[in-house]
Amino acid sequence: MVILHCMKKEKWNEVKRNPEFGEKNLQIEGFIHCSSVEYFWRVAPNFTNIKDDLVLLCIDTDKLKAEIRWEDGDNCGREYPHIYGLINTNSVIKVLPYNKDIRGNWIKNEEFDTVQNK
Template structure:
């Protein structure tokens, strides 16, 4: 994967704010932690709309949703592209906490 290809992770603003205070982001998917899942689910730019619809399609939480833009070259934990089922589309999975310094931008989600 080219270094200029960023990973994306959609989350709630309060979770990102807490990560900034702590120094690392450790949430995997909506309401589930890295410890529970074993990795942090990410996506490519092309995958983001379907992932967001699946995870947050009917989101009515108190926080706005944001997209973390992660530079994989700044990760100090393993990154693997894996399919949820054999022969399926591969998604980037980060096997450890994402340091806040690896997040190069935070974009609003719609």
């Protein structure tokens, strides 16, 4: 299964050569926020006002070494994948641009056209 993690392109370029990354997220939140592809449109508004270039990391959960817990932290009736540990870089199987319109709203990547939003 593939899950998504959104981050600044500049940060990805800094960490992609490391064997693992995510220390800051773990220090602040205790886990690393991710999303299923089906639910990403629901979390995309969190990135609307970020002016930096963003990327979507496509993480293969079978390759990920850290524990993943599917949790409904906001009691919204949907569970999102939270990674409790560092992300091993070799679990990132694809890096896609975070496409957005002039208002900063996410434009679904064509790679996800066959995935229905939930």
